[in-house]
Amino acid sequence: MQHYSYEELRTFTCNIFQKMGCSNSDAAIATEVLLSADLRGIDSHGIARLSGYVRLWEAKRINTAPQLKIIHESPSTAVVDADAALGLVAAPFAMKIAIEKAKQVGTGWVAVENSNHYGIAGYHAMMALEHDMIGISMTNASPLVAPTFSTERLLGTNPISIAIPAGKESPFVLDMATTTAANGKLEILQRKNMNAPLGWVQDKNGVTTTNANAAKEGGALLPLGGDREHGSHKGYGLGAVVDIFSAVLSGANYGPWVPPFVAFLKPSENSVGKGLGHFFGAMRIDAFRDGAEFKTHMDNWIRTFKNAKVSEGNKRVIIPGEPEMEMQQERLKNGIPLLEPVVNDLKELAQKFSLKF
Amino acid sequence: MQHYSYEELRTFTCNIFQKMGCSNSDAAIATEVLLSADLRGIDSHGIARLSGYVRLWEAKRINTAPQLKIIHESPSTAVVDADAALGLVAAPFAMKIAIEKAKQVGTGWVAVENSNHYGIAGYHAMMALEHDMIGISMTNASPLVAPTFSTERLLGTNPISIAIPAGKESPFVLDMATTTAANGKLEILQRKNMNAPLGWVQDKNGVTTTNANAAKEGGALLPLGGDREHGSHKGYGLGAVVDIFSAVLSGANYGPWVPPFVAFLKPSENSVGKGLGHFFGAMRIDAFRDGAEFKTHMDNWIRTFKNAKVSEGNKRVIIPGEPEMEMQQERLKNGIPLLEPVVNDLKELAQKFSLKF
Numbered sequence: 165m166q167h168y169s170y171e172e173l174r175t176f177t178c179n180i181f182q183k184m185g186c187s188n189s190d191a192a193i194a195t196e197v198l199l200s201a202d203l204r205g206i207d208s209h210g211i212a213r214l215s216g217y218v219r220l221w222e223a224k225r226i227n228t229a230p231q232l233k234i235i236h237e238s239p240s241t242a243v244v245d246a247d248a249a250l251g252l253v254a255a256p257f258a259m260k261i262a263i264e265k266a267k268q269v270g271t272g273w274v275a276v277e278n279s280n281h282y283g284i285a286g287y288h289a290m291m292a293l294e295h296d297m298i299g300i301s302m303t304n305a306s307p308l309v310a311p312t313f314s315t316e317r318l319l320g321t322n323p324i325s326i327a328i329p330a331g332k333e334s335p336f337v338l339d340m341a342t343t344t345a346a347n348g349k350l351e352i353l354q355r356k357n358m359n360a361p362l363g364w365v366q367d368k369n370g371v372t373t374t375n376a377n378a379a380k381e382g383g384a385l386l387p388l389g390g391d392r393e394h395g396s397h398k399g400y401g402l403g404a405v406v407d408i409f410s411a412v413l414s415g416a417n418y419g420p421w422v423p424p425f426v427a428f429l430k431p432s433e434n435s436v437g438k439g440l441g442h443f444f445g446a447m448r449i450d451a452f453r454d455g456a457e458f459k460t461h462m463d464n465w466i467r468t469f470k471n472a473k474v475s476e477g478n479k480r481v482i483i484p485g486e487p488e489m490e491m492q493q494e495r496l497k498n499g500i501p502l503l504e505p506v507v508n509d510l511k512e513l514a515q516k517f518s519l520k521f
Numbered sequence: 522m523q524h525y526s527y528e529e530l531r532t533f534t535c536n537i538f539q540k541m542g543c544s545n546s547d548a549a550i551a552t553e554v555l556l557s558a559d560l561r562g563i564d565s566h567g568i569a570r571l572s573g574y575v576r577l578w579e580a581k582r583i584n585t586a587p588q589l590k591i592i593h594e595s596p597s598t599a600v601v602d603a604d605a606a607l608g609l610v611a612a613p614f615a616m617k618i619a620i621e622k623a624k625q626v627g628t629g630w631v632a633v634e635n636s637n638h639y640g641i642a643g644y645h646a647m648m649a650l651e652h653d654m655i656g657i658s659m660t661n662a663s664p665l666v667a668p669t670f671s672t673e674r675l676l677g678t679n680p681i682s683i684a685i686p687a688g689k690e691s692p693f694v695l696d697m698a699t700t701t702a703a704n705g706k707l708e709i710l711q712r713k714n715m716n717a718p719l720g721w722v723q724d725k726n727g728v729t730t731t732n733a734n735a736a737k738e739g740g741a742l743l744p745l746g747g748d749r750e751h752g753s754h755k756g757y758g759l760g761a762v763v764d765i766f767s768a769v770l771s772g773a774n775y776g777p778w779v780p781p782f783v784a785f786l787k788p789s790e791n792s793v794g795k796g797l798g799h800f801f802g803a804m805r806i807d808a809f810r811d812g813a814e815f816k817t818h819m820d821n822w823i824r825t826f827k828n829a830k831v832s833e834g835n836k837r838v839i840i841p842g843e844p845e846m847e848m849q850q851e852r853l854k855n856g857i858p859l860l861e862p863v864v865n866d867l868k869e870l871a872q873k874f875s876l877k878f
Contacts, residue, residue: 238627238808240597269626270595275809298770311826313835318826326762336765338758344751363751370832388745388752394701394720395745395756401695401841402759404826405683408693412818413655413809419825436821451595452632452770461769464793468776469668469675469761475727478670484758 166507167499173199173211176510176521180214183517184221185228186250194252197283202500205491206339208348209284212506215513217250217281219427226250226280232257239269243414244276248439251282251303255442259288259301262446266297270451275414278438281305281425285325286339286488292327292446293335296455299327300445304410304417306424309343310384311400312392315370317384318419321347322406327485329449331459333466337485342403343385350376350385363390409443416441523864524856530556530568533867533878537571540874541578542585543607551609554640559857562848563696565705566641569863572870574607574638576784583607583637589614596626600771601633605796608639608660612799616645616658619803623654627808632771635795638662638782642682643696643845649684649803650692653812656684657802661767661774663781666700667741668757669749672727674741675776678704679763684842686806688816690823694842699760700742707733707742720747766800773798 174195181191198217202210220226230249234242242261246254258274265272282288285301292299305320321341328336341347345364353360353376360376367373368382372391379385388399411418416437423431423440449458472481502510507521514521531552538548555574559567577583587604589611594600599618603611615631622629639645642658649656662677678698685693698704702721710717710733717733724730725739729748736742745756768775773794780788780797806815829838859867864878871878 236808236810238805239625241627241804241808243809268596270598271628271630273628273804310832311829311838313831314829314838315832316829318829328762328765336761338755338762340752340755340758342755344746361750366832370835388755389701390751393718394747394751395697397839397841398695398697398699398745401697404693404841405685405695408685408819408822412815412822413806415810415814418818418822436818447598447630448595449770451598452593452600453772457772458769461775461793462765465765465769465775472668472671472673472675474670475667475672475723478727481668481671482754484754484761 165501165503167501169499170199170203170496173202173500176514176519177211177214179519180218180513180517183519184218186253187229190228190250190253193256194250197252197256197287200287201284203492203495204284204286204488205495206284206348206488208346208351211502211510215509216425216427218513220280220425223427225423225427225431234261240265240271240273242274244274246276246279246439248278248280251280251442254279255282255288255301255444256291258442259291259299259444259446262444263292263295263297266446266448266451267295271445271447274444275409276442277411277414277416279416279440279442281440282442284339285323286327286337288444289325289327289339290335290337293329295446296329296449298329298447298449301325301442302406302410303442304407304422304440306422307420308347308379308385309387309403310366310370312387312397315368315384316420319400319403319407320422321385322403324402324406328462329459330462330466333463334483334489335485336462336466336483337488339485339488342388342399342406344388344390344399345385347385350379363394406443411437411441413443414441522858522860524858526856527556527560527853530559530857533871533876534568534571536876537575537870537874540876541575543610544586547585547607547610550613551607554609554613554644557644558641560849560852561641561643561845562852563641563705563845565703565708568859568867572866573782573784575870577637577782580784582780582784582788591618597622597628597630599631601631603633603636603796605635605637608637608799611636612639612645612658612801613648615799616648616656616801616803619801620649620652620654623803623805623808624652628802628804631801632766633799634768634771634773636773636797636799638797639799641696642680643684643694643842645801646682646684646696647692647694650686652803653686653806655686655804655806658682658799659763659767660799661764661779661797663779664777665704665736665742666744666760667723667727669744669754672725672741673777676757676760676764677779678742679760681759681763685819686816687819687823690820691840691846692842693819693823693840694845696842696845699745699756699763701745701747701756702742704742707736720751763800768794768798770800771798
């Protein structure tokens with residue numbers, strides 16, 4: 165597997181976004197968001213998707229010169245119409261508003277309509293950390309997941325990220341799909357022609373299966389829990405909340421109407437809203453408690469869990485966000501490995517835009 | 522199984538709380554919260570726990586004449602010191618503040634320290650519904666759950682409830698423990714001497730087991746997901762967020778320091794905060810979008826999911842909160858069934874306080 169330096173990928177990605185018509189600042193932020201996935205080891209959401217964004221732009225589903233605007237607000241809330249912008253641009257725009265509101269009144273909550281896929285949820289939640297705030301980020305996504313007891317794909321993998329600052333310890337960063345397994349993990353199994361564990365996917369009849377391709381053959385991904393006996397109604401409930409907060413609250417499409425990420429599938433004609441939706445929150449720590457006091461206890465919380473007794477065969481208890489942070493340090497140092505199909509994809513993109521890769 | 526009318530149980534429970542020294546209004550609200558569990562079919566959290574609350578009061582861990590007060594606030598946030606009140610009283614007090622803040626600035630967020638167990642999470646979240654707000658409620662609880670890869674019980678079953686108003690449809694009410702199965706479900710298996718499904722509990726070595734008593738024998742409940750391969754790190758992450766929001770943000774005890782519900786176990790001597798903690802939120806729908814418009818789409822969301830194709834062997838796709846609402850209608854009409862040990866427990870309580878049951 166070839167390794168590329170972050171700088172190299174950053175320059176290339178930024179050039180592509182500029183060629184698509186993004187302003188310099190939009191291209192820079194979109195690049196930072198997209199590549200944060202590669203740095204953190206969530207390879208499915210990073211540069212491997214760049215050509216997907218290009219195809220959406222070619223299909224005129226992404227507006228690279230958008231007029232983002234607040235269409236409704238209160239002291240602690242806002243709704244943003246993203247004007248079909250890249251989600252990679254719309255999400256930081258909205259999160260900044262949430263942070264500004266939190267500065268004013270303690271917390272800020274922003275729902276976004278008319279957007280596109282926004283990269284990893286974690287990037288946006290983590291924007292709050294440097295302001296000594298808790299950050300929250302969620303988005304709906306193309307329908308791939310069946311609710312418990314159903315054979316219909318009605319929800320996306322609808323991720324939730326919650327980032328919480330600490331003192332001397334690294335921040336706590338939960339970033340999770342509300343399914344048993346993220347779609348990216350299934351794609352890896354598909355490429356390797358391997359089986360999936362039971363509880364990840366169901367076939368077109370709603371029967372759990374080890375066929376990693378089942379979702380592409382009329383089946384669906386399963387909500388966290390896998391089946392009713394193991395709490396899949398909870399994963400379904402959480403995915404539903406993400407859908408409702410992101411889209412019913414903002415005016416975006418929800419459920420089966422969420423536009424697909426792949427450009428060759430047309431969005432639903434009888435849409436129920438605009439684009440797809442996100443939801444963000446920022447809560448100022450000192451709107452609740454002295455910041456230093458909070459951080460002392462947060463450090464204690466993290467150390468208590470880090471030092472918990474480990475069960476046999478395992479190395480340590482992991483704090484959410486820890487492996488991603490370690491991966492980022494490693495990849496900034498040693499480069500980002502890209503699979504051959506991804507490299508070929510980027511070479512094609514380079515050619516299309518008369519760039520080098 | 523004997524059935525009791527809601528009125529009968531209400532009068533009795535209210536009398537008990539008054540005998541414990543609660544004011545009439547505190548006794549009334551504590552009763553309403555406690556019995557909402559019985560009405561909604563969450564029998565483990567209802568009147569079956571009344572004697573547990575009495576024992577906590579006898580152990581001087583519950584203050585029935587508390588001075589609840591706001592100790593920190595901003596326009597959209599507050600922290601409440603519950604003065605060791607019944608959680609059944611502290612939680613509605615805090616939720617009302619969240620609702621008032623939401624009226625003023627769009628949303629309200631209240632963390633509570635120095636509290637006790639608060640009944641079902643759903644009651645408090647649902648308080649927001651009549652104000653056309655989304656309600657959020659969570660609490661930490663006695664440590665019973667091991668984080669992924671650990672043998673130590675560091676988290677409670679830490680429930681999350683989110684209540685969302687609809688128009689003509691019934692509201693969406695998610696109310697879930699962040700474990701695969703609630704402790705109450707294990708207690709039922711224990712009483713019937715039955716095995717638990719794999720993925721619910723682990724033994725003292727951290728190995729998943731069908732022994733429903735494992736948690737009492739040095740084992741632990743498992744986070745939603747059950748094991749790493751099925752996403753237990755997500756259930757652990759969600760339980761952790763509930764713990765941090767409820768306690769690290771408020772000043773309550775977190776992790777292994779959360780005081781046990783049972784009075785015969787002493788709270789940790791080197792506590793890291795006061796009592797246990799809760800976290801509440803209220804978001805005004807019209808701080809985001811016209812209320813009627815929201816409700817039209819929420820109804821459409823609910824109908825779309827209700828009418829989704831059902832997999833073989835199942836009856837229908839369930840909207841979170843639907844079964845509980847149906848149970849409530851049925852029990853208000855036909856009475857609430859109580860198991861013999863619960864009836865005997867209540868008869869003993871009656872005797873202790875010179876009441877009739």
